[in-house]
Amino acid sequence: MASPLNQSQTLGEATRLLREGGFQQADPIELQPNGELRVFEDVRSVVGVVFFRSWTQLASNWPGAQAALVDRISSRFKRSDAKSWDGYLVLLTSDGAPTAEAVADVRRDTSRLRKLVGTGSDLTSIESVAEVLLPVLPLELDGAESLQSSLLERIPGMVEAHGVDPDLAAAAIASFEANRSPMEGIADWRTQS
Amino acid sequence: MVVAGFRGFADEADFDLDADVILLSGPNGAGKTSFFDAVLWGLTGAVSRVGPNESIVNRFSQFGEARVEIHLADLDGSTLEVVRRFDGSDNLSVARGEDRRSGSAGQAFILERLWPDGQGSSDPVDSFSQSLTKSVYLEQDRVSEFVEADSEQTRFDVVGEIVGAGRLGELNRQLEAGRRAWTTATNRLSEDFHPTIRQVQQIEDRLADISGADELRAIEADWQEWVTEVSGFVESVDSRAQPDRRAAEVDSALDALRRQQRSIEAEVLAVERLLLLVAEPPPLAENSERDAERVRTLMEDVRSAGVELQRAEDAASAARRERLTEADERQSLGALAQLALRHLDEACPVCAQIHDRAATTARLERLVDEANLTPEIAEDSALTDAADRVRDLEAELGEAQALVRDGELASRRRREWESQLASIAVEAGLADDPVPPIETLESEVSSRRARVEKLQELRAVGETLSVSFARLAEAVEAASLREQLASLKQQVDEHEAELSRRDQAAEDAQRLHEAIRSISESFVVDELRRIEPVLQRIYATVDPHPAFRAVKFLTKMHRGRGRLWTAVEASAGDERITIDEPRTVLSSSQLNVLAVSAFLALNLSVPSPALATVALDDPLQSLDNVNLLGLSDLLRRLRTQRQVILSTHDDRLASLLERKLRPVGNAERTVAISLNAWDRTGPQVNVSDVARDEAQLRLVTA
Numbered sequence: 001m002a003s004p005l006n007q008s009q010t011l012g013e014a015t016r017l018l019r020e021g022g023f024q025q026a027d028p029i030e031l032q033p034n035g036e037l038r039v040f041e042d043v044r045s046v047v048g049v050v051f052f053r054s055w056t057q058l059a060s061n062w063p064g065a066q067a068a069l070v071d072r073i074s075s076r077f078k079r080s081d082a083k084s085w086d087g088y089l090v091l092l093t094s095d096g097a098p099t100a101e102a103v104a105d106v107r108r109d110t111s112r113l114r115k116l117v118g119t120g121s122d123l124t125s126i127e128s129v130a131e132v133l134l135p136v137l138p139l140e141l142d143g144a145e146s147l148q149s150s151l152l153e154r155i156p157g158m159v160e161a162h163g164v165d166p167d168l169a170a171a172a173i174a175s176f177e178a179n180r181s182p183m184e185g186i187a188d189w190r191t192q193s
Numbered sequence: 194m195v196v197a198g199f200r201g202f203a204d205e206a207d208f209d210l211d212a213d214v215i216l217l218s219g220p221n222g223a224g225k226t227s228f229f230d231a232v233l234w235g236l237t238g239a240v241s242r243v244g245p246n247e248s249i250v251n252r253f254s255q256f257g258e259a260r261v262e263i264h265l266a267d268l269d270g271s272t273l274e275v276v277r278r279f280d281g282s283d284n285l286s287v288a289r290g291e292d293r294r295s296g297s298a299g300q301a302f303i304l305e306r307l308w309p310d311g312q313g314s315s316d317p318v319d320s321f322s323q324s325l326t327k328s329v330y331l332e333q334d335r336v337s338e339f340v341e342a343d344s345e346q347t348r349f350d351v352v353g354e355i356v357g358a359g360r361l362g363e364l365n366r367q368l369e370a371g372r373r374a375w376t377t378a379t380n381r382l383s384e385d386f387h388p389t390i391r392q393v394q395q396i397e398d399r400l401a402d403i404s405g406a407d408e409l410r411a412i413e414a415d416w417q418e419w420v421t422e423v424s425g426f427v428e429s430v431d432s433r434a435q436p437d438r439r440a441a442e443v444d445s446a447l448d449a450l451r452r453q454q455r456s457i458e459a460e461v462l463a464v465e466r467l468l469l470l471v472a473e474p475p476p477l478a479e480n481s482e483r484d485a486e487r488v489r490t491l492m493e494d495v496r497s498a499g500v501e502l503q504r505a506e507d508a509a510s511a512a513r514r515e516r517l518t519e520a521d522e523r524q525s526l527g528a529l530a531q532l533a534l535r536h537l538d539e540a541c542p543v544c545a546q547i548h549d550r551a552a553t554t555a556r557l558e559r560l561v562d563e564a565n566l567t568p569e570i571a572e573d574s575a576l577t578d579a580a581d582r583v584r585d586l587e588a589e590l591g592e593a594q595a596l597v598r599d600g601e602l603a604s605r606r607r608r609e610w611e612s613q614l615a616s617i618a619v620e621a622g623l624a625d626d627p628v629p630p631i632e633t634l635e636s637e638v639s640s641r642r643a644r645v646e647k648l649q650e651l652r653a654v655g656e657t658l659s660v661s662f663a664r665l666a667e668a669v670e671a672a673s674l675r676e677q678l679a680s681l682k683q684q685v686d687e688h689e690a691e692l693s694r695r696d697q698a699a700e701d702a703q704r705l706h707e708a709i710r711s712i713s714e715s716f717v718v719d720e721l722r723r724i725e726p727v728l729q730r731i732y733a734t735v736d737p738h739p740a741f742r743a744v745k746f747l748t749k750m751h752r753g754r755g756r757l758w759t760a761v762e763a764s765a766g767d768e769r770i771t772i773d774e775p776r777t778v779l780s781s782s783q784l785n786v787l788a789v790s791a792f793l794a795l796n797l798s799v800p801s802p803a804l805a806t807v808a809l810d811d812p813l814q815s816l817d818n819v820n821l822l823g824l825s826d827l828l829r830r831l832r833t834q835r836q837v838i839l840s841t842h843d844d845r846l847a848s849l850l851e852r853k854l855r856p857v858g859n860a861e862r863t864v865a866i867s868l869n870a871w872d873r874t875g876p877q878v879n880v881s882d883v884a885r886d887e888a889q890l891r892l893v894t895a
Contacts, residue, residue: 026892041892043857044829076891082852083886104739110818114826121764134734135823139830141727141797151310151357152364155709162708168701169708176364177309183371183702190698 004094004120005129007051011038013129014049014090021137023047029068037065039072045086046073047136048113055095055102055119062091062106062115070112087113088136096120152177167193194231195262198254200243201227204874211266212862213832214854216883217840218847219868224876225840228868229330229810235261235277236303236803237322238285242332246279253873256280265307265804273306275299307803310360320354321803327351328795330808345756349748352757353717355799356724361716365709372702379695386688393685396678403667412661419654426453426648437669440662447655454648461641463621467614468634475610481600488597491590498583505576516568527564530557717755720798721746728759728794734830735823737786738779740764744787747773759791781815786824793827797834807831808838813846821846825853832861856885 005013015038019025023040031037031050040047048069052058066089077084097103097119106117118132130137152173156166168189175185197205201224208228217225230240234249243249250259258280265273271289278284287299294302304317311320326332353359416439420432427449434442534557540547618624623637712719725746732744741761749756760773772778775787789812796807809828813821831837832854839854841847847865856863863883868876 024890024893039892041890043886043889046892072892081886082855083891085852100739107736107739108817108819110822114819114822131733134730135736135826139734139827139834140730141834151360155361155364155712158712159705159708162704162711164701164704164708169705172368172702172705173364176367181371181374182364182368182705183375183698186701186705187375187695187698190694190701 004096005123005126006094007053009126010092010094010118010123010129011049011051013126014038014092014133015040017130017133017137018047018049021133023136026072029072031061031065031068035061035065037068039069045083045088045136047088047090048072049090049092052091052093053095055093055097058091058093058095058117058119059102059106062089065089065091066113066115088116089113090116090118090133090136092118092123092132094120094123194235194264195260196228196231197260198251198256199227199231199234199259199261200224200249200251201871202231202875203251203253204255206875206878208866208878209864209880210838212864212882213836214856214861214863214883215836215838215866216847216850216854216863217838217866217868218844219840219842219876221842223842223868223871225842225868226332226810228866229332229808229838229840231261232263232808233322233325233330234259235263235275236307237318237325238277238283238300239318239322241322246283247281250279251875253875267306268805273303275303310357311354320359323351324355324799324803328355328792328799329802329804329806330810331789331792331812332810345749345758346754349717349755349757352721352795353755355795356717356720358713358717361709361713365706365713368702368706368709372699372706375695375702376699379692379699382688382695383692386685389681389684389688393678393681396674396681400671400674400678403671412658412665415654415658415661419651419658423450423651423655426450426651436662436665440659440666443655443659443662447652447659450648450652450655454645454652457641457645457648460621461638461645463617464623464634464637464641467617467621467623467629468631468638470610470614470617471629471631471634475606476603477607478600478603481597481604484593484596484600488590488593491586491593495583495586495590498579498586502576502579502583505573505579509573509576512573520566520568523560523566524564527561530560530564533557534561714750718748718750721748721757724794724798727798728790731793731797731827732787732790734827735786735790735820737783737820737823738763741772741775741778741783743769744790745771747771759787761787780817782817782820785812785815786820789824793831797831804836805834806836806838809840811840811842813841813843821849825850829853851883855883858885861885 015025018040021042023042026039026041028039029037029048035050035052038049040049046069048065050062050065052061069087069089073084073087091106097117103117103119106115109115114135116132116135118129122128122132155173156169159169160166168186171185171189172182173185175188176182194208194210195205196202196208201222217228219225230243230249234240234246239246240249246259250257258278260276260278263275265275267273267289274288276286284295285299286293286295287302288294289302289306292302300318304311304321308317308321308324311317311324417432420430423430423446424432427446429449430442430446431438534554536542537550537554537557539550615624618629621637623629623634629637728744728746733742736742738761740763743762743764745760745762747758747760758773759775760771761775761778762772763770763778776784779787789809792809793807796802813824816824828837828839828850837854839850841850847867851863851865854863865881865883867879867881869879870877
């Protein structure tokens with residue numbers, strides 16, 4: 001089993017991801033006794049990210065971190081501002097939670113802010129940080145993007161593995177889509193090649 | 194969209210849907226589902242969940258009909274206007290700019306514009322409807338159906354249809370049909386060229402036959418010399434004949450020479466026969482005139498002797514008749530005498546005279562005796578002499594006539610000989626001199642034999658020349674054939690290149706067909722593998738379950754039919770637990786999140802969605818707060834990919850969604866439609882824009 005990420009790795013990746021996701025970083029909030037709440041903001045929402053060295057610290061101190069972030073939001077937004085209701089608190093720890101239910105309890109507390117929780121069992125790789133932050137990051141559709149093109153447009157790339165020239169397939173498909181026989185496209189392609 | 198008389202809308206309701214997010218709210222029964230069904234019905238003409246079209250007409254419809262008018266903005270900026278009415282029969286009108294179609298043509302137009310991938314389906318409209326209900330419009334109460342209620346096979350088939358397997362199958366069917374037709378045409382083309390190939394073979398065979406004619410000999414001098422010599426025998430040879438005519442000239446001249454040779458040879462034979470005849474002429478006839486005169490004299494003598502003889506015979510004949518007359522009288526008297534003897538009496542029986550019976554009897558008996566006497570005819574010496582003379586003269590005449598006949602025979606033989614000589618002389622060409630001397634004849638024989646030898650020589654040379662001309666003609670023919678062959682071979686090469694190109698194209702088609710067939714067999718599964726990360730990301734964005742945080746598609750192929758399950762996975766140490774019946778481990782709220790996630794993944798992964806829209810009819814029922822927030826966050830991020838149309842019956846949730854899906858920036862627009870105060874005319878429709886968030890960044894700027 002891979003080792004959990006440490007604080008600097010986790011926070012560093014989270015910061016990078018949020019910045020790349022369109023967030024700007026505001027001044028951090030110092031948490032007692034020696035914690036730091038990083039604050040990010042985009043046009044829609046505010047995100048606070050804090051790392052705890054243990055699950056115990058997380059379970060004990062997340063309400064304080066939430067209160068600090070709510071104070072910061074309240075200092076700049078009125079209750080009638082939509083963004084004042086659009087806050088997220090990302091709670092990270094390299095420690096494992098005693099039970100999944102303990103994590104779910106924190107997440108299910110939807111008062112004031114939505115809580116996103118990443119524990120040692122989640123943060124096993126750099127990529128796993130993104131999974132925790134998914135709800136606040138832009139919806140990445142890497143797999144779907146390749147599907148956005150027409151199926152027939154993708155066929156040339158697919159038949160190449162079967163030893164068929166992609167241009168040949170493209171010619172047949174272009175003819176088919178022009179409501180002509182695919183054979184016409186193949187014949188034209190063979191003539192030109 | 195304008196709706197009138199359709200299900201919950203009795204009066205006309207106008208909906209401004211020109212926004213990237215549309216939030217529809219209202220209590221249950223206010224018309225939210227009718228709103229979504231209106232879109233589905235307007236585009237497909239049926240809402241299978243509701244039933245036959247008779248049931249979609251609002252009973253309070255002002256005109257007793259249902260009407261839905263939809264304006265769709267195409268990516269190219271054009272607008273597709275769809276108007277469908279049902280007044281007992283379906284009426285459809287579709288317009289795109291000036292292009293307006295109605296009825297089934299209008300439906301085909303909608304399919305062409307919105308769901309071309311369904312054109313390969315056996316029921317394109319049903320395929321279109323499936324694509325809408327499975328990847329665009331998530332119907333109320335059917336939220337979890339995709340992961341729960343549908344059979345595994347149905348799910349697989351629906352996904353296959355949505356991701357374009359039908360279109361792929363149609364492509365491959367057309368590809369195979371086209372390849373077969375192509376191959377048939379290629380075979381026909383090949384057969385059509387067989388005569389040309391046979392022609393090439395025939396020319397090559399002919400060239401092989403005349404391959405020795407490559408060298409053209411200089412035969413002009415030989416030709417002229419031969420013609421000059423031949424002209425002494427044959428006048429018809431044209432020395433100026435063109436080369437291609439010379440073979441015929443030679444052939445004609447050789448025929449003439451041969452005839453002339455035969456003629457001279459005949460003359461030689463004739464002269465030789467003359468020689469024989471002249472050497473042994475028949476004897477001439479002698480004394481023929483004297484013998485003839487003697488015959489004439491003898492014949493006169495014979496005639497004269499004959500006259501004398503006739504006279505003698507006449508005299509002898511008269512004497513003989515006299516004797517015979519006397520004999521007849523005696524016989525008559527003798528008969529009378531015998532009769533009188535029998536009847537003799539003393540008196541005459543006739544005259545009764547008394548007579549001397551004895552004397553009479555003696556006399557009568559004497560008469561009887563005399564009657565039996567034979568007449569005596571004396572021999573006539575004159576007659577005998579005359580006959581002897583005649584006989585002698587005739588004998589002499591015979592001898593004379595024999596001499597005359599011999600003379601005539603000799604004369605005839607001489608004439609025949611002379612005639613033969615004359616005839617043969619004509620044959621020998623010596624008519625002017627019927628009986629030439631032997632020396633002359635022998636000279637004629639020699640000269641003719643010399644000419645025959647010359648003719649033989651000329652004929653031999655001529656035949657050589659003829660062969661040369663034939664070779665020359667063959668050489669010319671060979672040159673022409675080579676040129677023709679080169680042209681035909683070029684045609685054959687081009688034709689074979691064309692056939693090769695066609696064969697290669699057919700092979701290309703076959704390979705492509707097999708590749709697509711191979712792809713088709715795993716296509717839906719592969720597409721699901723591609724969609725799976727999207728599903729996982731969507732599901733993880735909401736993250737509804739603390740343990741089952743992963744989701745995947747399970748597929749199984751059996752006899753060409755696929756099955757599909759949506760499974761959730763949890764990690765327990767190094768072990769992964771997969772549950773292919775999510776309802777056994779997920780709450781209804783979590784199950785709803787999973788179903789919506791699968792629906793959204795499919796919506797976002799459809800290669801060519803019919804509408805770039807995701808329409809969710811009250812999907813957030815039964816959701817607990819955390820999942821509600823998670824789903825709201827997800828939908829907020831969908832607006833960059835799809836137009837989001839979302840309904841809810843919960844006012845509190847509607848407010849949450851308005852905040853979460855508020856527009857930010859000028860490019861976004863959120864429309865809130867509230868359906869309230871339903872009466873027989875339908876709900877009260879309020880359409881308003883959600884206020885744009887102007888807060889922008891405040892923490893950062895601070």
